Amino acid sequence: MSHIVIDKERCKGCYLCIEECPKKLLKVGKDVNSLGVHLVEFDDPNHECLGCAMCATRCPDMAITEVYKG
């Protein structure tokens, strides 16, 4: 199942990934990291993720550390 891995401590909350996802699977979450940043959340209940890595390519901080397609 295609999916992404987020490193919570790398996310600075720029939210550039959110508009990049073609399936709109990313959103601002409730959890906060040590920077005080509301983390990006990956929410894919219907397994729509394409594994395209658009989000990770856009992320300036490599907070999306891994992307898998399959």
Next chain:
Amino acid sequence: MTTLTQTFKIPESIKKGSKFSFCPGCDHGVAVRLVAEVLDELGLREKTIAVASIGCSVTLYDFLEVDSLEAPHGRALAEATGIKRARPDKFVFTYQGDGDFASIGMAESMHCALRGENVTAICINNTTYGMTGGQLGPTTLIGQVTTTSPTGRNVEYYGYPIKIAEHIALCDGTAYSARVSLDTVPNIRKAKAAIKKAFEIQQQGLGFSFVEILATCPTNWKKSPQKAHERVREEMMPIYKPGIYKDITANN
């Protein structure tokens, strides 16, 4: 069970556990990652000596798993020249801001290109001095408000901004000069291809190779990272047109 293919990972050439010190949404992070991906793909990590410059990328050596030196402001290509001449077997590149490259370092940069030194320069053009608080720089656009041009850059007082990639292309020692943008994912991919081409030109010993990367500085532009990319598209790209301005390996 379906087999999974990994389509993204942190490049090997990024130091394990390191985190970028750039502001949220700053394109410097994308540019450094692309450089690391290309170092990985070309297998250059073990033979690279990088030259860091003064600006927001000053601690580049903290992020890249390669041997590095820090250059005084603007002098990265003078340092790179010395390193490459002493060790022509090494892969040598600089990573510089627009202020570093084209203001205080203009003489070093142009003469390095004119000498045709077999090194690569990456220049991040964010139309300002990011690190020091957003002053007017050589690439600040006409009308652009900065901390030292509070009513906008006016030609009468400051003169015109420089189109770096075009000027470097005019130097006879230049083998490759391109301008790319990081405003969209397709353009990020093109930027990576240009960095790769520039690095290959050095591997082939063809002369000076150069990539100018249009990038955001959301903090000093006082824009959200999203609006900052809109500015790159709407205000920067019409003046600083992306393209390959010189490539001596192209058939024409």
